[in-house]
Amino acid sequence: MVAPAQISVSILEPDESRAKSLAETVEQAGYRISDDAEIVIIGSGISPDEFARWLKNNKKQFVIIGQPENQQIDPKLQLIVDQYITEPVSPEKVRANVEKVYARLTEMENKNELVRRLEYHSQVLENQQKHLEKQIEVANHECNIIRNRLDALYNSLSIGIIFLDSEKKVTSANSEAERLLGIQGKIIEMGRDKLGNYLPFVLNDQIFEEAIQSGQPINFTSFVLNGRVIEIEISAITKQSKSPEFIILLRNITEITREQEWLKSLLSAMVDGVIVIDRSKHIIWCNKVVKQWFGDSASERLSTCFSFWAGRSEACPDCSLDQVFLQGNTARFMERIITAKGEERFFEITVAPVKSSNGEISQAVEIARDVTNREELIRELMSARKNLEDMNRQITEQFRTLRTIMEISETLQRTERLDEVLHIILTAVTAREGLGFNRAFLLLINEEENTLEGRYALGPSSPEEAGRIWYELGTIGYRTLAEVLQGYLKVTDATDTMVNKMVKEIKVSLSSDSILTRVIRTGEAIIVSPENIKIWEEAKPIREILKSDHFAIVPLLAMTKCVGVLIVDNMITGRSITSDELDLLRSIINHASLAIERSSLTEKLRKSYEKVEMAFSLLRENQEKLVRAEKLSSLGAMAAQLAHEIKNPLVSVGGFARNILRKLPHDDPLYEKVKIISDETSRIEQFIADFLNFARFSKSTFKLSNVDDIITQTVTLLTPSFQEKKIKVRTKLGGVRPFYFDPDQMRQVFLNLLKNSLEVLQKGGQIIVRSREEERFCWVEIEDNGPGIPDEHAESVFRPFFTTRSEGTGLGLSISAQIIESHSGQIWFRNNPISGVTFFIRIPMTQPHGKINQEV
Amino acid sequence: MATILVVDDDKNIRNLYSAEFTDEGYNVLTAEDANEAMRIIGKEKVDLVILDLKMPGIHGIEALEQMMIHKRDLTVLINTAFSEYRDNFLTWLAEDYIIKSSDLSVLKEKVRNVLQRKGVL
Numbered sequence: 005m006v007a008p009a010q011i012s013v014s015i016l017e018p019d020e021s022r023a024k025s026l027a028e029t030v031e032q033a034g035y036r037i038s039d040d041a042e043i044v045i046i047g048s049g050i051s052p053d054e055f056a057r058w059l060k061n062n063k064k065q066f067v068i069i070g071q072p073e074n075q076q077i078d079p080k081l082q083l084i085v086d087q088y089i090t091e092p093v094s095p096e097k098v099r100a101n102v103e104k105v106y107a108r109l110t111e112m113e114n115k116n117e118l119v120r121r122l123e124y125h126s127q128v129l130e131n132q133q134k135h136l137e138k139q140i141e142v143a144n145h146e147c148n149i150i151r152n153r154l155d156a157l158y159n160s161l162s163i164g165i166i167f168l169d170s171e172k173k174v175t176s177a178n179s180e181a182e183r184l185l186g187i188q189g190k191i192i193e194m195g196r197d198k199l200g201n202y203l204p205f206v207l208n209d210q211i212f213e214e215a216i217q218s219g220q221p222i223n224f225t226s227f228v229l230n231g232r233v234i235e236i237e238i239s240a241i242t243k244q245s246k247s248p249e250f251i252i253l254l255r256n257i258t259e260i261t262r263e264q265e266w267l268k269s270l271l272s273a274m275v276d277g278v279i280v281i282d283r284s285k286h287i288i289w290c291n292k293v294v295k296q297w298f299g300d301s302a303s304e305r306l307s308t309c310f311s312f313w314a315g316r317s318e319a320c321p322d323c324s325l326d327q328v329f330l331q332g333n334t335a336r337f338m339e340r341i342i343t344a345k346g347e348e349r350f351f352e353i354t355v356a357p358v359k360s361s362n363g364e365i366s367q368a369v370e371i372a373r374d375v376t377n378r379e380e381l382i383r384e385l386m387s388a389r390k391n392l393e394d395m396n397r398q399i400t401e402q403f404r405t406l407r408t409i410m411e412i413s414e415t416l417q418r419t420e421r422l423d424e425v426l427h428i429i430l431t432a433v434t435a436r437e438g439l440g441f442n443r444a445f446l447l448l449i450n451e452e453e454n455t456l457e458g459r460y461a462l463g464p465s466s467p468e469e470a471g472r473i474w475y476e477l478g479t480i481g482y483r484t485l486a487e488v489l490q491g492y493l494k495v496t497d498a499t500d501t502m503v504n505k506m507v508k509e510i511k512v513s514l515s516s517d518s519i520l521t522r523v524i525r526t527g528e529a530i531i532v533s534p535e536n537i538k539i540w541e542e543a544k545p546i547r548e549i550l551k552s553d554h555f556a557i558v559p560l561l562a563m564t565k566c567v568g569v570l571i572v573d574n575m576i577t578g579r580s581i582t583s584d585e586l587d588l589l590r591s592i593i594n595h596a597s598l599a600i601e602r603s604s605l606t607e608k609l610r611k612s613y614e615k616v617e618m619a620f621s622l623l624r625e626n627q628e629k630l631v632r633a634e635k636l637s638s639l640g641a642m643a644a645q646l647a648h649e650i651k652n653p654l655v656s657v658g659g660f661a662r663n664i665l666r667k668l669p670h671d672d673p674l675y676e677k678v679k680i681i682s683d684e685t686s687r688i689e690q691f692i693a694d695f696l697n698f699a700r701f702s703k704s705t706f707k708l709s710n711v712d713d714i715i716t717q718t719v720t721l722l723t724p725s726f727q728e729k730k731i732k733v734r735t736k737l738g739g740v741r742p743f744y745f746d747p748d749q750m751r752q753v754f755l756n757l758l759k760n761s762l763e764v765l766q767k768g769g770q771i772i773v774r775s776r777e778e779e780r781f782c783w784v785e786i787e788d789n790g791p792g793i794p795d796e797h798a799e800s801v802f803r804p805f806f807t808t809r810s811e812g813t814g815l816g817l818s819i820s821a822q823i824i825e826s827h828s829g830q831i832w833f834r835n836n837p838i839s840g841v842t843f844f845i846r847i848p849m850t851q852p853h854g855k856i857n858q859e860v
Numbered sequence: 861m862a863t864i865l866v867v868d869d870d871k872n873i874r875n876l877y878s879a880e881f882t883d884e885g886y887n888v889l890t891a892e893d894a895n896e897a898m899r900i901i902g903k904e905k906v907d908l909v910i911l912d913l914k915m916p917g918i919h920g921i922e923a924l925e926q927m928m929i930h931k932r933d934l935t936v937l938i939n940t941a942f943s944e945y946r947d948n949f950l951t952w953l954a955e956d957y958i959i960k961s962s963d964l965s966v967l968k969e970k971v972r973n974v975l976q977r978k979g980v981l
Contacts, residue, residue: 648914651941651960656872658962663879685962693959696943 011106012038016058017047026093033095035102043105045098048091164234164254170247172196172206184254186230202229203252205236215240216248233258277351277372280358283329285309285319288367299344309370313339313353324355328368332357339372350379405588408438412592416599423460425603429596430462433572439589441572441581442470445507445550447520448560448568448600454514456524456568458507463575465502470576509549519543519557524566529558529590531581546571556581558589562597570596647692654692658685694815709747711782712737712775718754719773725762731769733758738776738783743849749823753831754786756816757843761788782829782847789840793833801833862980863887863905864971867897867923868912868939877910880964881971894923901931907980908971911954913940921950928953935974939967 013035017023026047027037046055087101158165164181166174174194182188185202200207205224215222215238224236237253271278277294279287285308298305309325310316324335335355343349351372358367412432419425426446432438443463447456464470512520519542523530532543533554547553555573559566570593574581661682668675719733726733754773761771765788774785793801800806804818824831829847836842864886866877874890881888889904891897893915900906909927913920920940927934938945938954945951956970975981 648941652870652873655941655960655962656870656876659873659876659880659964662962662964663876663883666883682962689961689963 011043011102012036012041013102014038014041014044015047016044016055017049018054019047019049022047022049029093029095030098033098033102035098042109043102045089045102162256164252164256166191166199166252166254168196168199168206168250168252170249172199172212172250174199175249180256181252181254184229184232184234184256203236205238206252211238212240212248212250215250216242221253232256233261276374277370279309279312279370279372281309281325281368281370283366285323285325287312294372297341297343297349313341325368328355328357329365332359332365338375347376349374349376351375405591408432408588409592409595412438413595413599416595419603422600422603425596425599426460427462429570429593429599430460432592432596433570433589434462439572439585439592441589442574442576443503443550443552443572445503445510445571446568447507447510447571449514449524449566456510456512456514456520458510459568461501461503461507463503465506467576469502506549510546517542519546520569523557523559523569527559527561527566529556529586531556531583531586533580551575554578554580556586556589558586558593560593560597560600562594562601565601567597567600643695647696650688651692654685654689658682658689661685694819705746705748706744707747708742708744709750710742711740711745711750711784714747714751715754715773715775715784718751718758721755722758722762726771729762729765729769730767731762731765731771733771733773736772736774738774740775740777740782741849743782743847745827745847746823749826753820753823753845754784756820757786760816761786761790764788764790766790777849780849782845782849784845784847785842786845787836787840787842789836789838792835792839792841802831861885861887862907862975863889865889865891865897865900865904865906865909867891867894867909867915867920869893869915870912873912877964880968884968884971886971894918894920894926897923898926898930901927901934907935907978908975909934909936910939910967910971911936912960913938913945913951914942921945921948924953925950935978937967937970937974 013030015023015027015030015037017026026045030037030045050058087105089097089101159179161178161180164184165176165178166181167176169175173196174191177191179188182191185191187194187202191199196206205211211222219240219242221237221239224238227234227236233256235255235257237255239251239253240248241251242248271291272293274291274293277297278291279294280289282288287306287308290306295306305312305315308319310319310323314320324337327333328335334357337353337355339351339353341349341351352375353370353372355368355370357365358369360366412428415428415432416425419428430444430446433441433444441463443461445461446459448459449455450457464472510520512518514521514524519530519532519540522542530540531554532540532547537543537553546555546557550571550573552573552575555571558570558572560568560570570589572581572589658681661678665675665678665682668678715735715737719735723733758771758773761769765771770789772785772787774783774787776783797806797808801817802821804815806818821831824845824847827847829845831843831845833841833843864881866874866881866888868874868877868890869892871892874892878888878890889900889906891900894917897909897911901909911920911924911927915923918926920938924936924938927936936954938951938957939960940957941960943959946957951957955974958967958970961967972981
């Protein structure tokens with residue numbers, strides 16, 4: 005029960021008093037009064053029309069009408085009023101009626117709610133239905149598109165498809181099927197008989213039965229229709245409920261067939277054999293070439309690879325095909341067969357894998373190339389190469405021999421000395437890099453005594469010595485014979501070896517009859533060995549001397565003349581001497597003999613050459629002098645010109661200086677300075693005068709003069725200077741006879757030398773001048789006890805302009821040397837053992853040289 | 861007073877000789893080439909000629925020759941830097957051959973000797 009306070013009630017009563025009384029009653033009943041409550045109590049004062057009008061405006065509200073008990077209620081009102089309260093109205097009546105109305109109102113509301121929901125659901129359903137319809141429409145549209153596409157695909161397939169129902173009636177066929185059969189558009193509904201006109205096999209029930217039974221497509225071999233090659237495949241579509249339907253697939257394989265034909269013809273046309281082999285090594289196919297190899301018996305062999313190539317009943321061990329099948333490699337191998345005609349043929353076989361459509365290696369192709377001709381060529385080549393190698397070996401051998409000869413020959417050409425030539429020959433014969441004989445003995449003809457004498461030998465006298473020599477040679481490490489020949493002396497330089505003593509024991513008269521003289525006479529080499537020892541009885545003395553019973557004697561032939569013999573043996577190693585070795589030895593010996601002859605000629609030549617050489621060196625010396633003189637004279641001419649140019653100004657400068665000097669009092673401050681000008685000018689003038697003398701030296705004037713006189717005069721001239729320095733001068737003159745020379749120049753020489761000594765000597769120094777005549781040479785020596793000439797100046801003192809003194813011109817000694825040279829004499833000096841230096845002058849007195857003054 | 865003619869192309873030399881020989885008490889004339897020398901000889905009384913050889917224009921030796929042709933008894937001293945003209949026999953026409961030097965003592969002595977010998981001094 006709902007509490008009355010929670011329920012609002014509206015009151016509709018036009019009469020105010022009634023309304024007031026009614027409101028009081030309602031409130032007494034416990035309800036709230038509200039203007040817009042759901043429950044409206046309508047007073048009895050309201051007219052039915054008014055009520056109806058109100059009701060129209062306030063539809064949702066239920067109304068209770070209170071009418072007086074006696075009053076008849078309008079039947080129209082009764083239809084719409086829910087509860088009726090009779091007058092007088094009490095709170096109890098109000099409460100009872102309002103409660104009923106309220107309950108009904110609540111119930112009504114519930115019902116309304118249900119209706120609303122139902123309405124909603126039906127709306128939803130309606131919407132859903134509409135949506136579904138739309139989807140179906142879309143689906144239908146898409147279906148149409150797909151069907152169109154499928155149709156297009158179906159018709160555009162390059163495979164013809166024909167659907168047959170269980171009665172073998174055509175239910176569908178695509179365009180390709182129509183095209184292939186050439187019955188466009190008329191194929192649908194075509195019956196079996198009519199279809200049989202095009203595809204005869206459809207008349208054959210057995211095929212269809214087979215397709216049903218196997219549940220797999222059945223392939224037919226292709227047949228030709230309308231010029232096309234068509235491959236057929238029939239499949240049955242069996243559904244449990246329905247009777248079976250069939251699909252016929254028609255493939256146009258015209259192009260493939262053509263390609264196959266082309267390939268076949270290609271393979272048949274190949275010169276190489278082509279064999280196709282499956283994994284079990286059975287031959288699946290081969291071209292004509294292969295069949296031709298075996299003629300009639302081809303088919304017997306053409307079952308497996310191994311039966312074909314090897315004639316075996318089972319696979320070959322290490323079969324190359326295994327690799328091809330397992331790894332997909334290409335293999336290559338050679339096979340040899342005997343053909344039906346009995347010919348031996350060689351094949352080079354290349355095997356390549358063939359992959360099936362699923363990528364597996366199902367087959368292999370062998371391409372067999374007939375290489376019989378090539379094989380034959382190779383065989384011929386091999387034999388030719390062997391011949392070549394033999395020849396090459398021979399040539400190499402001959403080359404080695406030639407080189408040995410050449411090296412010996414070259415080495416021999418480098419020397420002219422007889423002893424060296426002999427040594428080289430023996431070295432070449434015994435060196436391991438040469439002929440490698442153990443020992444060699446050389447015997448030469450002495451023409452004066454008409455004998456053959458042992459001259460020289462090389463080789464060890466015992467195995468111990470051999471070991472030592474060969475070891476030492478090994479450590480030196482020569483590579484070529486030439487090197488050995490150059491260096492052999494270092495090891496075996498002893499000439500007093502045992503073998504040398506042995507060979508010197510041999511001396512045979514050429515007129516005697518021995519094995520040695522026989523070799524010289526005949527010019528033929530002889531090998532003495534234990535085998536022919538009886539034949540060569542006469543070799544006994546040699547055997548005894550050499551202590552050997554196997555040796556070769558070879559003549560030394562030079563220009564058909566025999567100059568001696570060479571004996572070689574292998575005493576240490578015991579190796580026997582072959583005729584080849586003898587040949588080589590002979591050719592080397594020929595060179596050697598020539599060298600021996602040549603060396604004696606060269607000896608004579610060298611002596612005359614030495615004379616020429618000496619003459620030539622003299623000539624060269626003179627030429628050098630000439631060149632030097634020429635150089636000097638051109639230098640002199642230039643310098644002389646220069647000197648003259650300077651001279652005039654000098655005369656003015658110096659002359660005026662003297663002029664002033666003479667007029668100046670000695671205590672004048674300028675006096676000293678002017679004197680310096682005057683003195684220095686004099687010095688330059690002196691230098692120029694000396695120099696011009698030097699440049700003019702060649703103009704010697706030879707007169708018959710006395711050297712001793714000139715010496716005396718010069719010493720006298722210088723005496724005041726000597727006295728001034730307290731220098732003692734002694735002359736020891738040897739009475740030289742007068743001869744032709746330039747006295748002025750000679751005076752100049754003595755003056756220069758004496759002045760030099762004067763310069764360097766200390767107070768109390770000493771000078772000795774000596775002269776003498778010796779074997780038509782005039783000697784003059786000027787000796788002092790000064791400091792001497794230092795070694796470092798020894799080379800330079802005679803050079804022009806060389807001086808150690810500040811005021812010297814450096815021309816004195818050089819002029820002196822030129823003067824002496826122009827007299828064909830020599831001037832030189834030697835430092836004295838204790839102190840000082842001595843100058844030596846040596847002039848020939850035989851003939852006057854140079855220009856002689858005719859007036860004298 | 862003796863008169864000396866100095867023939868030299870070098871002006872300084874002429875001045876030097878002029879100064880020196882004037883100091884010595886001679887009357888000194890100078891000429892810078894052969895032509896001038898010839899003019900002076902033709903005009904003046906010259907007792908001695910000091911002649912340089914290497915001059916531009918007429919060479920001293922040629923000048924010497926002309927002088928001697930013109931005036932046979934003329935006394936000439938050759939005074940030159942070059943010694944090699946000694947070999948030329950024309951120079952023998954001169955009284956003496958003196959190598960030029962800044963030291964005039966040799967020249968002065970020769971001049972004095974020659975003039976004394978000639979009786980001029």
